[in-house]
Amino acid sequence: MSNKKNIHNLRSIRFTSLFFLVSIVTFGQNNTYSALYEYKDSFDTNLESVLIVKGDESVFKILDEREAGVKYDENGEFLHIVTNDAISTIMYSNPTDCYVRIPWPELSGGATYKYDQNLMNWELTGNSKKIKNYNCQEALLNFHGREYLVWFTPEIPISKGPFNLDGLPGLIVEVQEKKGNFSLNLISLKKEINDEMIKKIKDFFIYTKVKEYPDYEKFMKKYVLELKIKKAQAIAEMQKQQGGTISFSFSMGQYHWVRKIIDIPDGLIKELGKIDFYEE
Secondary structure: OHHHHHHHHHHHHHHHHHHHHHHHHHHHHHOEEEEEEEEEEOOOOEEEEEEEEEOOEEEEEEOOOOOOEEEEOOOOOEEEEEOOOOOOOEEEEOOOEEEEEEEEOOEEEEEEEEEEHHHOOOEEEEEEEEEOOEEEEEEEEEEOOEEEEEEEEOOOOOOOOHHHOOOOOOEEEEEEEOOOOEEEEEEEEEOOOOHHHHHHHHHHHHHOOOEEHHHHHHHHHHHHHHHHHHHHHHHHHHHHHHOOOOOOOOOOHHHHHHOOOOOOOOOHHHHHOOOOOOOO
């Protein structure tokens, strides 16, 4: 009985996906939506972000106006370092490619790269629930080193998503990165769009040098590994000067070192695990 039920659910999921994908192709060219999301990162920073969909293109931007630098709490205790600039994190997506730009201290233009969006292979679980009066379905994605749990609604036939999470047969309502790096929750949806923001973001990627994804992986892998090596060397030096040992614990494990990037280069987490805090 259980196997028959699972087969029925799988068939239902496939039929539903096919139906709404056809709807997206049919009506997608005329879709214009602006979705406002609450963005929360691993530092418990809450910011607004916006997804603008126009036909088969979309742009996404984290509305972050914070100044870059070290942040302290009200008691003067260190909180974290903000990596940001006037452009902030922006993304653009068309039918074939996804473009990403994140603020990065080593590069005046930030880390800017692109990848093939058709590489995303979503898994529809068959789970459903109601969120903000939308009937939602659950989907999972393992992509570029991160695992995503997403709730989307087929009631709004949009295949574009925040953070370039494209390809689902409906508007994304919630996103949870499973390591707790960030989450997104839909605040509001409207038909009016900001054409000026679309043009600015598209123009940025047109007139800025954009790395192919393998080149981005090579650059970011080298940078993050060197960052941890320098930290390990600094701690080793402290141990020599003060004696004894210094213990560090990161709740996110090796993912602590990739908190400020979105797409994790292949093999980076494994390589990070080989670098320990010790005295040579």
